[in-house]
Amino acid sequence: MIALVTGASSGIGYATARIFAENHIDLILCGRRNSRLVALENEISGRVKTIKLVFDVTDRKHVFEKINSLPEEWKNIDIVLNNAGNAHGLDLAQDASLDDWEAMIDINVKGLMYVTKAVLPYMIRNKKGHIVNISSIAGKEAYLKGNAYCASKHAVDGFNNGLRQDLLGTGIKVSLVSPGAVNTEFSTVRFKGDKERADKVYEGFEPLLAEDIADLIYFIVSRPRHVNIADSIILPSAQASATNFYKQ
Numbered sequence: 001m002i003a004l005v006t007g008a009s010s011g012i013g014y015a016t017a018r019i020f021a022e023n024h025i026d027l028i029l030c031g032r033r034n035s036r037l038v039a040l041e042n043e044i045s046g047r048v049k050t051i052k053l054v055f056d057v058t059d060r061k062h063v064f065e066k067i068n069s070l071p072e073e074w075k076n077i078d079i080v081l082n083n084a085g086n087a088h089g090l091d092l093a094q095d096a097s098l099d100d101w102e103a104m105i106d107i108n109v110k111g112l113m114y115v116t117k118a119v120l121p122y123m124i125r126n127k128k129g130h131i132v133n134i135s136s137i138a139g140k141e142a143y144l145k146g147n148a149y150c151a152s153k154h155a156v157d158g159f160n161n162g163l164r165q166d167l168l169g170t171g172i173k174v175s176l177v178s179p180g181a182v183n184t185e186f187s188t189v190r191f192k193g194d195k196e197r198a199d200k201v202y203e204g205f206e207p208l209l210a211e212d213i214a215d216l217i218y219f220i221v222s223r224p225r226h227v228n229i230a231d232s233i234i235l236p237s238a239q240a241s242a243t244n245f246y247k248q
């Protein structure tokens with residue numbers, strides 16, 4: 001089995017690559033930061049075969065070049081984990097930066113679409129595959145100041161559902177994972193490096209860890225051929241909706 005993981009250099013992507021490796025799934029590790037991919041590769045090599053693809057999902061030409069340049073045996077991709085994504089800013093629409101909005105649409109929506117489109121011919125050829133898209137609780141509900149981030153994740157949800165219709169009968173499964181609060185670099189990136197503000201998000205309750213999401217992803221991809229977990233929301237026990245937390 002071969003899995004291609006975007007955003008493998010940190011967070012959910014990193015944790016999922018590790019659990020895939022523990023379960024003997026060879027890995028195409030994709031990310032922007034070669035040094036962090038090297039660290040991951042060092043950690044898991046020996047257990048499985050790995051190959052690194054360094055690219056930015058927003059660079060449409062590069063996405064196709066890199067995926068099409070894979071050695072032939074690596075093109076038999078069984079699983080794609082569309083994980084690369086970020087939040088930029090948490091501001092009222094009237095105050096938010098258009099650059100932040102564009103970045104979220106470019107990475108979370110267009111980037112995910114490019115990677116999917118680049119991999120599909122190989123999955124279609126092999127008449128099998130599994131595309132797992134990482135959305136968010138923000139793809140189910142819009143919340144105050146979430147504006148473009150929520151829109152981008154709603155788009156992922158919609159694209160995921162459309163893809164599942166289109167690929168019906170091809171042997172390719174399409175699944176969505178929508179996490180709530182996961183303690184990764186997510187909030188630090190959202191708040192542009194303000195670690196103190198980021199830490200506050202996860203104060204007073206036990207957030208999910210990247211490993212919790214990775215466990216769910218592995219469960220999804222390890223179901224029998226006739227089973228597809230089409231949609232899943234995963235929240236900390238102390239979270240009931242995008243904004244309703246039980247904090248102590």
Ligand code: 8X3
Nearest residue numbers: 136137138180181242
């Ligand atoms: C991350 C979860 O609630 O911060 O996608 O949008 S949330």
